[in-house]
Amino acid sequence: MEYKVEAHRIMSISLGKIYNSRVQRGGIKLHKNLLVSLVLRSARQVYLSDYYAGVCLNAQHIEAKEWELMDADREKLIPASEAAQPSSADCGVSEAAQPGQTRTTGGAQLCLKRHVGAEDGRASRLQEKDGDSLDPSDVAVTSPVSPAISETQCGSSDCETDADAAVTEGDSRQPPKDHACSHRKRSAEETGVSETPVKRTKVTPNAIVANNEIEEGEEMDTSNVSNLITIFGSGFSGLLSKDSAKSESETDDSDSGSGQICCEQMLKNLNPWTTAIVAF
């Protein structure tokens, strides 16, 4: 449990650093933000592994079914594995923490990591423009931020639901991996939830990250919190729109508004962070 508290604290600090780097003189330092995002990623993996370890206890029977789907999709994850190699060692750390759950959480972790490389692109791609001359400005602004965003995205997409939704996504490369992973996470999450499991699990990592920002918001004004949203900007809207697109596979439009409403509804059922998140 100490891992979880420590990881949570480190995540908050890291997000604070990324936020502060925006207002630093001299522009965003790519090196420092890359390192901070790596720490954020490690902390998040440990945090989520703890979380899922606890939930997994009730969901092992569902996982067995999901493994088949996982194996089928495993090949698609391989190209992304290079990007996620540095964090493969983290698996060892987080796995060690839950020896009883090695099979399930290990798989989940592996999934999560392989994702990160794929997911990292999500936020920044939404903002990337053509031409190298503009790229750096985007990169300078978004790349330190997008790895951080990608953590949140990764987590939420991990909890994503349908394999069907993968087909509806325009991006052919990313979603299969997302959903392959997402099945694992979803199964880990399903513990007697009355609401649609999809939305609940999707929301939780969102809540985790959102809570970090809210914690900072408590120290700052809420205006700063909304600034934080603006900073993570299209990353978050991408997050929400993607979630809504996948959770409501019948509706193909990515509407950030509906995604938000979705979040809020689910959050109310979840945990005490509800009122804080509603501020988003």
Place this chain on the structure above:
Amino acid sequence: MGEDSESPKINHSFLRDYVTEADVISTVEFNQTGDLLATGDRGGRVVIFQREPEDKGGREELGDAGEYNVYSTFQSHEPDFDYLKSLEIEEKINKIRWLPQQNAAHFLLSTNDKTIKLWKVSERDRRPEGYNLKDEEGRLKDISTVTSLQVPVLKPADLMVEVRPRRVFANGHTYHVNSISVNSDGETYLSADDLRINMWHLAITDRSFNIVDIKPANMEDLTEVITASEFHPKHCHLFVYSSSKGTLRLCDMRASALCDKHSKIFEEPEDPGNRSFFSEIISSVSDVKFSHSGRYLLTRDYLTTKVWDLNMEKGPIETYQVHDYLRSKLCSLYENDCIFDKFECVWNSTDSVIMTGTYNSFFRMFDREAGRGVTLEAWRESSKPRAVLRTRRVYTGGRRRRGDVGVDSLDFTKKILHMAWHPAENIIAIATTNNLYIFQDRVHPENQ
């Protein structure tokens, strides 16, 4: 003269807050002969010190001979603004490198985050006198008063040091420039930012060659950045660059125009027992230096400094723990941003001793032959001019000696990041926050 550090701390703790940001020294560099020492600060200024000529009479130990005094000061870079990206460009001098001297003037390269400038430092100790059309103050004479012609002659005058910008190498970098290195061919130099390395010709400012580009097609795939780069001291086709992942890549420019593919890669497999949240940060190499011989590489990461043999890629040949007692404090150091401090490391003239900085105004020297390290302090109150430096110790357990400093009483705001070693003699320049200390070894002034 108390051995305890309490009383000086009480007296000076308030002074610490009075250091202006602009005065913080950000780079230190000797020229090739060691007669000139240049420092750059966060305010964009460069201060050049010159060594006083040694007294031939033999009173060197007591006199001022051999000491460094201010030679020239000039504003190298000004704060700038990138209007396209709405970003302020800091005027902080990141690196200074001297060019080999070719005539009476001295040349140095100084760089901030974006722009590299070539400065010419020249002396003028004579001025022409006896103009026909101008008077002593330079005012035009009334022609009717000129009755005879004279030839102007050069007369001795007060020494004046002139510093003029000769070249400005701008718009070469999108990211922050972290290193510059002059090639042994005397014509080119490289500049490295987070993702690219460019090679410039000293005479051409409107173009540069990109020789390394590690920017991925999608920035989301970014996993490492370039942290330092240097040309080989003897082979003009070789250079090395270090990364944030702790790897060193040696590149040969003869192999291809774009050296993305390295000739050799030096990396040490990570010790899985030491893994933590911060493993990646502390493995990031902050500085890399070729030995004078060109055979070895010296690198610095957060907790250690390592010597690598160019002939052996699988790991360093020597590893020195600089401040291993900080390993358990990485989380606090992450919170106060100290974990991102970029320490430099230097060789001595014979490559037998290496030196690097740490916190609390301490710096460490490692004797490679003996395999031992010593901790010294650069702090005004502890050392009077010409007093012998005392070795210091950080108490980490065992018998505590008088004068030992506990890990928790280390001052992390007093860090020694920048330093330089004279190319031929045992003279070192240590930059604390806003002070420059120059220590000379009078017992063994030159290495055998």
